[in-house]
Amino acid sequence: MNNLFDLSGKVAIVTGAARGIGESIAVELAKSGANVVVSDIIPGESTAKKVKALGRKSIYIRADVSNEKEVINLINETMRKFGKIDILVNNAGIYKYAPTTSFSLEDWEKTIHIDLRGVFLCSREALKHMKRGASIINISSIAGISGFPDSAAYCAAKGGVRALTKYLASEFGKKGIRVNSVHPGIIHTPMTQQFFEDKKSINEMIAKIPLGRVGQPIDIAGPVVFLASDAASYITGEELVVDGGWIFSAE
């Protein structure tokens, strides 16, 4: 009997997979059977090692998602080593924050380049090789739906990812390729460590979350595995909010 969540024999690329949410996604995809290309700008061999320890194939390929040449190399190397791409998880991202009136143009452009252009570039190159049954999962944010304080560029980029997801879903649906976005709330990773150092502000955030806790990387990895699998074979263009109920209860 077919297990709808089984990813055996699939080839996945996860960007920003050296740590945090991306690392957890790589490991959980592997637990479901996928071979995983770990990509990042920082060393990602330790994630690749964890995937291999699960009996799957894995390599680390360094690529800055905002750099066209490096993205083309990531996709070409994946094709050369694995021969196909079934799953692309556009997870790499940065978060810059400041009040709008003091938000630097440099930080604006860096954020848009990595968080939005990176998703476009990786998707464009992977889609040249993806076949019926393949799937892209874009890690956006609740900031791409409802906004977040002092985060003009991040909100714009993540909102762009949400819209790009829906556009790509409509363009590639007829080819049997699904494209969905995941919108995490507050997840404890190196990116958000700064919030956790301020007990008062983190407790104020937790007070707004119906499930009464912040998320862990695995809380995002599970929904990504689901969206990548045949269990989600009739889901495309969807935005899956994974935030413990935060923005729903704020409405």
Ligand code: NAD
């Ligand atoms: P993180 O900073 O721990 O990990 C991000 C990874 O992306 C790092 O390994 C980093 O080296 C990599 N990266 C950064 N710039 C890159 C580039 N130009 N090219 C390739 N890789 C690059 O952050 P995280 O919390 O694990 O975030 C993962 C994703 O989830 C991001 O897209 C982030 O915006 C999104 N997200 C996180 C939260 C949260 O609360 N942590 C909430 C909503 C959305």
